[in-house]
Amino acid sequence: MDSEFKFIRCSVESFMNTYLPFVPNDKETQYFVQQLLQDTSTGAGNASHSSDVTTRPVLSVLTGNETTFAFRDYPLQSKRGRQSNSKITVFRGWEKIAQTIGNFEYPGERKRNKFSYVNIPNKRIASSNRGYNNKIDAAFVAACDTDKPLQTTDIAVVVGHKVAASHNRQNALHVVSSNVQIMNEDVRPASYPFNLSTNPKLFIQILIAFLFATEEELGYDSMVKLAPDGNYTFKLPRLPGSDEFRLFRTVEGLSVYHSNIITGQMTRVYKVVEVRENGEAFGDPLVLKDVWLDSSAKTEKEIQDAIFTDIEEFWDCPDEPLELKSFKEAHRKIVGNGSYKQYFLQIVLDYSGQKTKVRVERGTEVRGFFDAEQDLALDAPVTGTKSQESQSQNDQTFVNTHRIVSQPPALPAIPSEQKRQYRILFKEICRPSGRLETLGEVVNVLSQTLIPLQLLFCAGWVHRDISSGNILAFKEDFESQGPWLAKLSDLEYAKKFPLPKGSAPAADPKTGTPYFMPLEVMMSSYLFSAEFINAIIEAPLDPAKNTVKTEQKRIIAERLAQFKQKLQMSTPAKKVTGVVHNFQHDLESIWWILLWNICCRLHPEHSTLSLQDFGKAIFVNEMKPTDSRMRCITEPSIGESIVAEAPESLFPLVSALFLLRHDLYQHYVDRGKRETYDDIGSYSKIHNIFFYIFKLLNKEVTEDSEPQNPDDDEGDSHWSKIPLLVKERIMDSGAEGSAVGEPERKRPRSNEDHVDVREVESEGRTGAKKSRKK
Helix, strand or coil, rough: HHHHCCCCCCCCCHHHHHCCCCCCCHHHHHHHHHHHCCCCEECCCHHHHCCCHHHHHCCCCCECCCCCCCCCCCCCCHCCCCCCCHHHHCCCCCCCHHHHHCCCCCCCCCCCCCCCCEEEEEEEEEECCCCCCEEEEEEEEEECCCCCCHHHHEEEEECCCCCCHHHHHHHHHHHHHHHHHHHHHHCCCCHHHHCCCCCHHHHHHHHHHHHCCCCCCCCCCCCCCCCCCCEEEEEEEEECCCCCCCEECCCCEEEEECCCCCCCCCCCCEEEEECCCCCCEEEEEEEEEEEEEEEECCCHHHHHHHHHHHHHHHHEEEEEHHHHHHHHHCCHHHHHHHHHHHCCCEEEEEEEEEEECCCCCCCCCCCCCCCCCCCHHHHHHHCCCCCCCCCCCCCCCCCCCCCCCCCCCCCCCCCCCEEEEEEEEEEEEEHHHHHHHHHHHHHHHHHHHHHHHHHHHCCCEECCCCCCCEEEECCCCCCCCCCEEEEEECCCEEECCCCCCCEEECCCCCCCCCCCCCCHHCCCCCCCCCCCCCCCCCCCCCCCCCCCCHHHHHHHHHHHHHHHHHCCCCCCCCCECCCCHHHHHHHHHHHHHHHHHHHHCHHHCCHHHHHHHHHHHCCCCCCCCCCHHHHHHHCHHHHHHHHHEEEEEHHHHHHHHHHHHHHHHHHHHHHHHHHCCCHHEEEEEHHHHHHHHHHHHHHHHHHCCCCCCCCCCCCCHHHHHHHECCHHHCCCCCCCCCCCCCCCCCCCCCCCEEEECCCCCCCCCCCCCCCCCC
């Protein structure tokens, strides 16, 4: 775990003031101390009804006076380290202390909440997700039967006990791991780790803070209600600032990313239905997306509105760069009648909610907080939140990939900016392209996706997060035989391009999903290789194979001839440090998606071992690209071997894919030679190439979908009909030979991909989408 995180070390007082629900002031704390110093009497009956009722004194919780005091039943420091004293015995007194404090009336307007402190040594937290085996020793919980499995939704605060001082770090590790599990499985809370001190006054203040805090202060969202069946009801204002609300109950999770870090929850997407106050459902199902944004970031609706405005302004403007003229003509009709919006999700409602607490002012970022220690091996199984494999449930299918554990993920910077809660409601329920069932469907949807990408290109926007999970396919009835309509989603990381004057690219932008991230973005440097200029690319074609259509052969031959003419010796340009996500990067992500489907989603009977191994080496959930991934883009000859080793039925598709690869790299090289990264016109040709090649491929899909001649033996062998592995069917597919995993975000993402060169260097502003942390 420590290899993945950094922490802020600060004083207990600073931590309390920043992250506790509230801190009772000295006067309020002294009131509780006075009460805890007093003996009480407990009668056998009601004393007002009988004068001879016997009473027995109950000794006070504290001994001493209001200035110097100690806990009566809490073991002395000298006894804690004895082996004969188990943690069950040592910490038993805490429950009585907390119960007594909770029975007092607060000297102010605060009320006792519903959470009680309970000792539950070595209690396992129940989980419906694989990979969790966390145990805790105590907790602040809502009313529940502690003899039954302890649910994450019952727990407000977790507590870990260790008797020996040498176990402090192990204890912290257990608490952090348990909190991660709770935040992943309960939409409502964000729990707070804290350091306990032997100072009784400090301990009393901490107990007061958790026993008299409001649910909102404990991290529970007042806009979300948990139902007994485990579903949630979200409350969204009808209009910004309105006191009238609409209610939406979750039906199922469509995309639930699980975080491995204490900083909180990641994006969650639910299928929901609108309900009335009495719980009655009405209307069509909708999609609700729950995310945490940087407090200064634009919302997805604001970004979509800005994109639509820029698209329409471009098409209304009588002048345009010559390189964009063909795009303007091609899409003039759909922009003119507004039908271009069908390629984006229709927003029904959105809501910006609470902000996280700010970062502690006086603290130091530290690594090695969970350094390996001898005591970590004593009872390691109680820490069960996996750090090497995300327990994600999302819209992207399992794939034939593996993780390279020898490459630890990059350490995220601790966010200095507050996060804010954001919820957005969409009209259409879609299927991610990563769950389409045939190669033909994937090609058809990717081909359509190039239309909204060209609209963004003309409007001067880059998406920056193209993946199989946010290229969606929509139709009213998923079971119908009708065509899919592609929709481009997840616009919250879209940015204007080029950068404003005076800005420079960030050295380490973190945007996207590693499987589909452009190589330049992963490397944080532009691709320009003198070796490539000397290379003569040979046609990746096997004359013995006759499945390539004549038109496609001609295009490939023409393109290869152009390459040979253009490739010549040249002095490498000065290497530019830092990368700004550009229009070609979005196209490269489309290319990676198609390659991923071919290498990783085919059933073994339609694939080859070499193709599967090729995919395993490339599609790894790491920010740092593997050698195989870099070679896949930069080595001219790699396409020949992949095309030669692919099944014959896939030859037309794979050869076209590596033809696009040659174009991608050649345009990267040409742009690097000329240093025209900000020249919008330099991206028009690669857009046209992608559009044309995918149009040809999609034409094959369309033609093959037409009724076949019964005597045509090749009718069922076309690549467009090849089935793909889908998450729900893997167990029934007989694909035991496939190592499966799934795309995931294993590192934080940043809303910033550039810095202002006029500003003083400051901390990186990267961070995962977070839940509220106080």
